[in-house]
Amino acid sequence: MITSDVSFVHANHLNGYPMLRLLQRQSRGCVYSSVHSFNQQEVREKLQAFPGGSVDLLKQESGIAVLTINNPSRMNAFTGSMMVDLEERVSQLEGWADGKGLIVQGAAGTFCSGSDLNAVRAISNPQDGMKMCIFMQDALTRLLRLPLISVALVEGRALGGGAELTTACDFRLMASGSVIQFVHKHMGLVPGWGGAARLVRIVGSQDALKLLGGALKVDPEVGLADWTGRWTSGGPPDRVIRAVKKVVLSGRELPLSEALRTEKDVFGTVWGAPANLRALASKSKHK
Numbered sequence: 001m002i003t004s005d006v007s008f009v010h011a012n013h014l015n016g017y018p019m020l021r022l023l024q025r026q027s028r029g030c031v032y033s034s035v036h037s038f039n040q041q042e043v044r045e046k047l048q049a050f051p052g053g054s055v056d057l058l059k060q061e062s063g064i065a066v067l068t069i070n071n072p073s074r075m076n077a078f079t080g081s082m083m084v085d086l087e088e089r090v091s092q093l094e095g096w097a098d099g100k101g102l103i104v105q106g107a108a109g110t111f112c113s114g115s116d117l118n119a120v121r122a123i124s125n126p127q128d129g130m131k132m133c134i135f136m137q138d139a140l141t142r143l144l145r146l147p148l149i150s151v152a153l154v155e156g157r158a159l160g161g162g163a164e165l166t167t168a169c170d171f172r173l174m175a176s177g178s179v180i181q182f183v184h185k186h187m188g189l190v191p192g193w194g195g196a197a198r199l200v201r202i203v204g205s206q207d208a209l210k211l212l213g214g215a216l217k218v219d220p221e222v223g224l225a226d227w228t229g230r231w232t233s234g235g236p237p238d239r240v241i242r243a244v245k246k247v248v249l250s251g252r253e254l255p256l257s258e259a260l261r262t263e264k265d266v267f268g269t270v271w272g273a274p275a276n277l278r279a280l281a282s283k284s285k286h287k
């Protein structure tokens, strides 16, 4: 049986893990592996049987990485090998100590048209579908938990799994004329890559019902798309950005008392640290 990864957090807490360490641990490695009988390697091999396209990662010196969904001849649909690529790129980002931001985009002027329907057809039995679903839930949960501030840059269409991918980022920026649409209903499906759970947390259950039940095109008024402000240029050092992400993540995923403890622990890592001391020194009026 598949249960929420939240139960994983609580089970470990009962065993006495400090929360900060737990969140750090949780943001690396497979979300399902220790609790569920999910063999990631076996699924990876199955998915590799559906090749085509790539997911490319460019880590820049600025600390901002760009992740590109690249399969233009199929409107950037996810083939099986691209799902494996995605998981590998997320692992690389988990190990990137100097990062502070991530832009997720599609190649050639469109975002992503979801699962490759050729692969979907070939694995349309429930067992294989569930395995693919767990694999993608794991990869996208870990993407959302990266200690980087992430933005889905949506140009053109983000459909089905492509719409789900946008919810695995902290923010969504939509170019004019672009579309985010959970078209699953038209395919006789519901989201399976964690997109429903994340959507409810972003827009609330009523708007999530409208977007999923009506397969509506996202109206910017609904609050799924955002304007991200100035976080990419200048601003505080990587370490502070990563700390910001950590307190927001704990606020979102942990019960209040545990989130407060995590916030205190993270606060302890930035208080009196070089960036804090530099900022204090620059406030000459308050010496």
Ligand SMILES: CCCC(=O)SCCNC(=O)CCNC(=O)[C@H](O)C(C)(C)COP(=O)(O)OP(=O)(O)OC[C@H]1O[C@@H](n2cnc3c(N)ncnc32)[C@H](O)[C@@H]1OP(=O)(O)O
Binding pocket: 073, 074, 075, 077, 113, 114, 115, 116, 117, 118, 120, 157, 159, 160, 161, 162, 183, 184, 187, 189, 190, 191, 192, 193
């Ligand atoms: C849990 C995940 C669930 C899912 O993601 S289910 C998949 C949900 N996605 C969809 O249903 C989108 C299916 N595609 C479409 O509706 C249309 O192709 C789309 C994206 C609106 C674009 O329409 P048009 O601009 O008219 O272009 P087109 O249809 O000729 O497409 C250009 C080429 O791209 C291909 N393509 C687009 N989306 C694809 C997909 N998801 N899987 C496989 N191939 C796909 C399409 O077949 C066409 O290829 P070709 O030129 O005929 O060889």
